[in-house]
Amino acid sequence: MSVLLYTVLTLCALGIVLAVVLYFVAQKFRVEEDPRIDDAEAILPGANCGACGYPGCRGMAEALVKNDDISALYCPVGGATTMKAVGELLGKTAPEREPEVAVVRCAGSCALRGDGTAVRARLNRFDGARSCAVEAATYAGETGCSFGCLGNGDCVAVCAFDAIRMNPATGLPEVDQDKCTACGKCVVACPKRIIELRRKGPKSRRVFVSCVNKDKGGVARKACEVACIGCGKCVKVCAFEAITMDSNLAYIDPVKCKLCRKCVTECPTGAIIETGFPPRKEAPAAPVSPAASASPASPASPASPSNPATVQAEATPLVKATSAAETKPVAEKTSVAEAKPLTEAMPATETASAAEITSAAEPSASTSTSVAETPTPTSATAPTIPTIEATFETPTPTEKE
Amino acid sequence: MLKSFPKGGIHPPDNKISAGAATSVLPLPATVTVPLSQHIGAPAVAEVVKGDNVLVGQLIAKPGGFVSAAIHSPVSGTVLAVEPVAGASGVKGMAVTIRVDGDEWETSIDRSTTLVTDCGQMDPSAIIAKIAAAGIVGMGGATFPTQVKLSPPPGKKADTLIINGVECEPYLTSDHRVMLERTAETLVGVGLLARALGVSNIYIGVENNKPDAIEALRRTVGDLVRFLPPIEIVPLKVQYPQGGEKQLVKAVTGREVPSGALPIEVGCVVQNVGTALAIYEAVHKNKPLIERVVTVTGKGIARPSNFLVRMGTPVSALIEAAGGLPQDAGKVIGGGPMMGRAMSNIDAPVTKGTSGIVVMSGREAARRTETDCIKCGGCVTVCPMGLEPYLLARLAQKQRWDESEAGGVTDCIECGSCSYTCPARVPLLDWIRLGKAEVGRIIRARLNC
Numbered sequence: 001m002s003v004l005l006y007t008v009l010t011l012c013a014l015g016i017v018l019a020v021v022l023y024f025v026a027q028k029f030r031v032e033e034d035p036r037i038d039d040a041e042a043i044l045p046g047a048n049c050g051a052c053g054y055p056g057c058r059g060m061a062e063a064l065v066k067n068d069d070i071s072a073l074y075c076p077v078g079g080a081t082t083m084k085a086v087g088e089l090l091g092k093t094a095p096e097r098e099p100e101v102a103v104v105r106c107a108g109s110c111a112l113r114g115d116g117t118a119v120r121a122r123l124n125r126f127d128g129a130r131s132c133a134v135e136a137a138t139y140a141g142e143t144g145c146s147f148g149c150l151g152n153g154d155c156v157a158v159c160a161f162d163a164i165r166m167n168p169a170t171g172l173p174e175v176d177q178d179k180c181t182a183c184g185k186c187v188v189a190c191p192k193r194i195i196e197l198r199r200k201g202p203k204s205r206r207v208f209v210s211c212v213n214k215d216k217g218g219v220a221r222k223a224c225e226v227a228c229i230g231c232g233k234c235v236k237v238c239a240f241e242a243i244t245m246d247s248n249l250a251y252i253d254p255v256k257c258k259l260c261r262k263c264v265t266e267c268p269t270g271a272i273i274e275t276g277f278p279p280r281k282e283a284p285a286a287p288v289s290p291a292a293s294a295s296p297a298s299p300a301s302p303a304s305p306s307n308p309a310t311v312q313a314e315a316t317p318l319v320k321a322t323s324a325a326e327t328k329p330v331a332e333k334t335s336v337a338e339a340k341p342l343t344e345a346m347p348a349t350e351t352a353s354a355a356e357i358t359s360a361a362e363p364s365a366s367t368s369t370s371v372a373e374t375p376t377p378t379s380a381t382a383p384t385i386p387t388i389e390a391t392f393e394t395p396t397p398t399e400k401e
Numbered sequence: 402m403l404k405s406f407p408k409g410g411i412h413p414p415d416n417k418i419s420a421g422a423a424t425s426v427l428p429l430p431a432t433v434t435v436p437l438s439q440h441i442g443a444p445a446v447a448e449v450v451k452g453d454n455v456l457v458g459q460l461i462a463k464p465g466g467f468v469s470a471a472i473h474s475p476v477s478g479t480v481l482a483v484e485p486v487a488g489a490s491g492v493k494g495m496a497v498t499i500r501v502d503g504d505e506w507e508t509s510i511d512r513s514t515t516l517v518t519d520c521g522q523m524d525p526s527a528i529i530a531k532i533a534a535a536g537i538v539g540m541g542g543a544t545f546p547t548q549v550k551l552s553p554p555p556g557k558k559a560d561t562l563i564i565n566g567v568e569c570e571p572y573l574t575s576d577h578r579v580m581l582e583r584t585a586e587t588l589v590g591v592g593l594l595a596r597a598l599g600v601s602n603i604y605i606g607v608e609n610n611k612p613d614a615i616e617a618l619r620r621t622v623g624d625l626v627r628f629l630p631p632i633e634i635v636p637l638k639v640q641y642p643q644g645g646e647k648q649l650v651k652a653v654t655g656r657e658v659p660s661g662a663l664p665i666e667v668g669c670v671v672q673n674v675g676t677a678l679a680i681y682e683a684v685h686k687n688k689p690l691i692e693r694v695v696t697v698t699g700k701g702i703a704r705p706s707n708f709l710v711r712m713g714t715p716v717s718a719l720i721e722a723a724g725g726l727p728q729d730a731g732k733v734i735g736g737g738p739m740m741g742r743a744m745s746n747i748d749a750p751v752t753k754g755t756s757g758i759v760v761m762s763g764r765e766a767a768r769r770t771e772t773d774c775i776k777c778g779g780c781v782t783v784c785p786m787g788l789e790p791y792l793l794a795r796l797a798q799k800q801r802w803d804e805s806e807a808g809g810v811t812d813c814i815e816c817g818s819c820s821y822t823c824p825a826r827v828p829l830l831d832w833i834r835l836g837k838a839e840v841g842r843i844i845r846a847r848l849n850c
Contacts, residue, residue, distance in 0.1 A: 124745045127768045129831035131798075137838050138831070139745055140491025 036090060037061045043085045045077045049160050051183030052076070064090060071095045077161075077181035099200040100182035102164070102175050106149040106194045107210040107273065108224040109170035110142075120145055120224040136191035144223030147213040149173065149194055155186035177204060199254045205276035207252060207259055209234075214247040221269065228271040234263035403609060405638035406648040409785035411818045413571050413641055413739065415610060419698040419705035420574045424582055426709045427722055429501050433476050433713030434486050435461065436496040439752040440538040441545045442468030447497060453480045458507040458689050461497050464533075470546045470753075471536035472497075473689035475711035477505035489716070489735045489749035490742065496750070499713070510688045516585050517685040518628035520592030528597040528684055535683030536753075537690050540675035541565060541576075541644065542736055544754035547676055551597050553665050559598045560668040563653050564591050564605040564677055566614065567637065567644040570737025573757040575694040576674050578707045580607070580614040583678050584621040590677030592629045593684050598670055601630060604653050605674070608643060609636040641739060642816035646671045648785050660812050675756075695719060695751055699760030701727030713750045716758055720747065731763030739817045769826045780819035780829055786812045790819035794829045797836030802843055805836045811844070813837055 041061035048056035052075050054063055064070055070092050075082050079099055087094025108120030122142045126135050132154040140146035151171035156164050163179035164186055166172075173186075177200070187195045194212055209228055213220040217229030230248030242256035243263060252263070252272070264272045438444035443466030455461060455474040462472040478501045485493035506512060533548035553559055568576040579587060595603050607615050618634045635653050637643055647658040649671055656667040664671055675693060682688040691712055698705040703724025710719060716733070720726050726733075726747075734741040735749070738759050743766075780790035788809050796805040810833060819829040 129771075129828040129835075131831075131835070134828075134831045134835045137835050138490070138742070140487070140493075146491060146493070 034065050036065050039089055040064050040086050043078075043082060043089065044075055045082065045181075047077050047160055047181070047183075049077060049181070049183045049185065051181070051185070064092075068092070076100065076183055079181075100197040101177045101180045101200045101204075101206075102182060102184075102186055102195050103198050103206065103208055103210075103275075104149070104173050104175060104195055105208065105210050105212050106147075106172060106192075107226045107271070108143065108145060108148045109172060110151065111169045111171070119226055120148060126150075132189075133191050145213055145215075145220070145227065147192060147194075147211075147215070148224065150192065154189045154191070155195060158185040158189040160185070201254070201259065201276065203276055205259055205274070206254070207257055207261055207264060207272065207274045208254070209250045209252055209271055210273040211271045212249065214249050216248055220248065226270050228267075229269055231268060233266045233268065234272060237262045237266040403636055403638040404652050405640045406643060406652045406785060408651075408787055409783045409818060410640040410642065410648075411783050411821055412639065413821060415639070416571045416698075416700075417574050417577070417610070418572070418700070419696050419707055420577055420611075422574075422578075422704070422706045424578045424694055424707045424709050427711075427714065427719065429476060429504060429711065430714045430718050432481065432498060432500050433711060434496045434498045434715070434750040435472060435475065435713040436486070436488060436494050436750060436752055437462050437465075437472060438494050439472065439544060439712070439754065440470040441543065442466060442470070442549075444495060445469060445472045445536075447483045447495065449474075449480050449483065449497060451480055451482055454478070455480060455499060456505050456507045458510045458691060460689075464536075464546075468546055468549050470538050471534065471689070473536055473691050474499060475691040475713050476501045478502035487746050487749070489744040489746060491745045511686040512688075513686075516589070518585075518589055518625060519685070520589050520596055520628065521630070523593070523596060523684070525597045525599060528593050528680075531684045532597070532680055535679070535689040537676060537679045537683055538753050539673055540679060540693060540753065540756070541673035542740065542754050542756050544752075547672070547680070550670060550672070551594070553598075553670075557665050558668065559600050559665060559670045561602040561604070561654060561670070562591070562595050562598055562600045563649055563664075563669055563671045564594075564603070564674055565644055565646075565649055565671055566605050566607040566611075566618075566674045567649060568611070569608060569639075569641045569644040570739055570741075570757070571641075572698045572759050573696050573737045574698070575696045575707055575756050577611050577614055578696075579674050579678055579694055580611070581617050584617045585625060586681045587674050587678045588618070588621055588625060588629055588632065589685070590679070590681035591632060593680050594670075594672055594677060595630050600670070603630060603632045604635050605632060606635045606637050606643070606649050606653050608639045610639045642785055642814065642818065645785065645814045645816060647814070660809060690753060693751070693753065693755070695755055696757035697723040697760075698757065699727070699730075699762075700765065701729060701762050702760050703727075710751050710755075712752060715748045715750055716744065716755075717747045719751065719758055720760065726760065727762065729762040729764070730760050732761045732766035734759040734761065739821065740815060768828070771827055772825045774825050774827055777824060779822045779824060783818040783822045785816060785818065786814060788813060790829045790833060791827070793836055794827065794832035797832040797839070800839075802836070802840050806840045806844070810836045810840050 041057050044057040044061060046057050050056065052060045052073060054060040060073065060075060064073055064086055067073065074095050074097050080096060083094040110118050110120055110122050112118050120143045123144055124142055126142050128134055128138060130152050132150040132152045135141065135150045135152060141148065141150050149172050151166070153166045153173065155173050156166050160183070161179050161181055163176045163181070164173050167174050182197050184197055187197060192212065198206055198208060211226065211228040213224065213227045217231060220227035221229050228249050230245060230250065232245055234250050235243045235245050239260065240256050240258050242253045244251050244253065261274050261277065264274050437447060445462035446465045447462045449455060449461045456477045457474060459474045460471060461474045464471050476499055478499045481498040481500050483495065483497050486496040486498065487493050529548050529551050532551065537547040538544040539547060539550070566576055566580050568574070591603060591605065605618060607618065609615065615634055615636050622629065622632050622634065637652055642648055643652055646664050650656055650658055650664045650667065650669045654669060656669065658664050658667055679690050683690070692709055693712070694707055695710045696707050697719045706723045708719055708722065716735070720733070732743045733747050735744045735755060735758060736742065737757055738761070741759065774791050784790055793805060793808050793810050793813070796808060813833050815830060815834060817830050823829055
C-alpha cells in the first residue's frame with residue numbers, strides 16, 4: 001500500500017515542480033507577437049495557397065501587420081471583401097483590385113467528330129509520364145500545334161480549389177469561374193503558358209483570344225481549326241485599339257477592351273471567344289424550338305436552379321452533327337465555364353442550328369453564361385472553312401514573315 | 402577477366418540483327434533538309450540564301466559560337482529555303498533545304514580511296530583547325546563539337562586517349578561496321594587524334610560481342626605498326642552503358658571521373674570510332690562531315706541495314722530503303738532503344754548524331770501501366786552513376802529542385818537503366834530528365850547573375 005502512496009506522491013510532487021519550472025521558462029522565453037497577426041490571419045481565407053507571394057496566410061498576416069503601406073499586398077483568394085476587412089482591422093487603406101479569373105487560352109479540342117476529324121487532330125501518342133512538364137520537355141506534343149494544350153492536367157493537379165478540371169473528351173482543362181480564386185498556380189504550372197489571369201469583367205463578361213499559337217497563319221490553321229492565324233482583322237475592326245498583334249498572335253488588352261464583341265464576329269477561325277454574354281440578339285430569327293426554351297440556365301454555375309445536364313440533354317437534338325459520344329461527357333460536366341459556346345464557334349448567320357439555339361434562348365439577367373455549351377464546334381463549322389482558305393490566299397499586310 | 406565498369410549496369414538483349422549487313426550507299430534523295438543545330442552548343446549561322454547553288458562539301462553555315470560547329474552542304478543543288486523546319490521531336494529549328502541536282506563535289510575534296518597514313522608529323526594545331534573547319538562533332542550521339550574537346554581548358558593536360566568502339570546500345574551496328582570496313586582509316590584518324598592531343602597512351606575499347614572488330618583492329622594495328630603510335634585494343638565485358646564516357650574511362654583505365662567533371666579532369670579524352678574516321682577524312686581528304694553510317698533496324702524491318710547516308714536525308718527514305726515501315730510499327734526511335742527518342746516526325750532529317758533508326762512494333766514499344774514504387778532498390782543497383790533514381794524521380798514530381806540538385810540529378814547520363822529495370826514500370830527517366838533540365842536551368846541562371 002505504501003509503495004502505491006509513495007509513487008503517487010512522487011509523481012504529484014514532480015508534476016508540481018515541473019509546472020513551476022515550465023511557468024517561469026515560459027515567462028522568460030515568451031515570444032512577443034502582435035495579437036493583430038492572429039486576428040488578421042483569422043480573416044484571411046486560410047487556403048495557404050501562396051498566391052499572395054507569402055508562405056501561407058500566416059506569412060501574409062505578418063506582412064499586413066508589419067507594413068504601414070499595404071497597397072502592394074493582396075489576397076486574390078479572399079478578394080476585395082477580405083482585404084477591406086483586414087484594412088478595417090488594422091486601420092490601413094486596403095488595396096483594391098479587379099477580381100480576376102484564370103482563362104485557358106486554347107480551344108483546340110482533340111475530340112473526334114463523326115467523320116473522324118478533330119478541331120486539333122492528334123498526330124501521335126505520348127506514352128511517357130503523364131505530365132505536361134515532362135511532355136513539353138520531351139517534344140512538341142501530340143498535335144500539330146506546338147503551342148497548344150498538352151492535356152495531361154498539370155494545372156488540375158496544382159489547383160487547391162478544385163476549380164479546374166480536365167474534359168476527357170476535348171483534352172482541354174475547363175475553369176469553374178465560381179471556384180477560381182485567381183491564385184495563379186495553374187498559370188505557373190502550365191509549361192506552355194496557356195492559362196492567363198484576366199479581369200473577371202462586368203457580370204463575368206470577357207472577350208479574349210483563345211489561342212497562343214505564334215506560327216504563321218497557314219501552319220497554325222493546318223494544326224488547329226480554331227487557331228489565331230494572325231490575319232489582323234480583329235485589330236482593324238477594334239475601335240478601342242485594345243487588340244495588338246505580336247508574332248502572328250492577337251492579344252486583347254482586358255483594360256482597353258470595351259466588350260463590344262466586334263472582333264468575335266470578325267475572327268475567321270473563331271479564335272476569339274466571348275464568355276458570360278447573353279445570347280446575341282442580332283442573330284436572324286429562327287423558329288423557337290421548345291427544347292431550347294429551357295436554355296437560359298447557366299451550365300457554369302452549379303448553384304443554378306436549372307439542372308445543366310437537363311439543358312444539355314435537351315439541347316442535343318439541335319446540335320445535329322454532334323455525335324452522342326461527344327456530347328455525353330459534356331452533359332456530365334457542369335463546369336464548362338471557358339468551353340467554347342457553339343454560338344461563338346462560327347458566324348451565327350451561317351448555321352441554322354446555332355441560330356436556333358441563340359434566338360430561342362431568353363437573355364436572363366440572373367444567369368451570366370451563354371446557352372448551348374459544347375466544347376467543340378460541330379461539323380457546322382464546315383461552311384466556314386472556304387472563307388478561311390480564302391483568307392490565306394490574300395495575305396493581309398499584318399501577316400508577318 | 403575482361404574489364405568493365407564496376408558500378409551498376411544492365412544486360413539488355415543486344416539484338417544486333419544488322420551486324421552482318423555491309424554498309425551500302427543510300428541513293429541521294431530529291432531534297433535534303435540540313436538543320437543548323439545538329440550539335441551541342443550555339444546553332445550555326447547560315448551562309449547561304451534561297452536560290453544559291455551549292456556543291457557537295459561547301460560551307461553553308463559557320464559556327465555560331467565557341468561551342469558550335471560548321472555545317473557543309475551534303476549534296477549539290479539549289480537552296481530552296483532557309484527557314485524553321487520541324488525536327489524529329491516536332492520542335493522547329495532553322496534548317497537549309499536544298500534541292501539535289503547531280504553530285505558535284507568541291508574540287509578541294511580528295512574522293513580517292515588511297516590510304517594516307519601520315520599522322521606523326523602534322524602540327525597539332527593544324528589538325529585541330531582542320532577538324533573545326535570540317536564541322537566534326539562527337540558521332541556517338543552526343544554531338545559535342547570535337548575541336549572543343551581537343552582543346553583542354555588551361556591547366557588541364559590529357560595523357561590518355563580512349564576510342565569508343567563499345568556500341569553498347571542494343572540493335573545499333575554503325576560503329577561496328579565502321580571498325581570492320583574502314584579499319585585502317587579509323588586507326589589513322591586515331592593517330593591524328595593522339596597527335597593533336599599529344600598523348601601516348603591510346604586505347605580502343607570494344608565490347609567482346611564484336612570479336613571480328615577486335616580481330617580486324619588488332620590485325621590492322623599490326624599492319625600499320627610503322628606509321629601509327631602504339632595503340633592497345635581493349636576487349637570489354639558486355640555491359641550497358643559501357644559506351645558512356647565516364648563508364649568507359651573507368652573500365653579502361655580504372656580512373657573515376659568526379660561528379661560534375663569531364664573525363665579531362667582525370668587526363669582522359671574519349672572519342673567515338675566514327676569521329677576518328679571523320680577526322681581522317683577531314684585531315685587527309687579535306688572532306689567535311691557530310692555523311693555518316695546509320696543503322697536501320699528493328700524486328701519488323703525486312704532488310705536490317707547499315708547505310709552510308711548524306712546528312713539531311715529524310716529518315717523515311719532510310720526506312721523505305723530497308724524494306725519499308727512494317728504494318729505493326731508502333732514507334733520509330735532515333736538512336737538506340739535505350740537512349741534514343743521516339744520520333745514524332747519521320748520525315749525529319751538524318752543529322753550528325755543519328756547513329757541509328759530502330760523501328761519497334763506496337764507490342765514491343767508499349768509501355769506497361771505504371772504501378773506504385775515498391776522500394777525494391779532495383780534502380781539504385783543498376784544506376785551506373787550511383788544515383789538514387791526513385792528519389793530523383795519523386796523529387797522531380799514534387800518540383801523540389803534544390804534537393805534534386807543535392808541528389809546529383811545533373812550527374813545522370815540518361816542511360817535509362819533505371820526505367821528498364823523497374824518492376825513497377827515507373828517512368829523514372831522521364832521524370833529525371835525533367836529534373837535534370839530544370840536544375841540545369843536553375844544552375845545556369847545562378848551562374849549568369
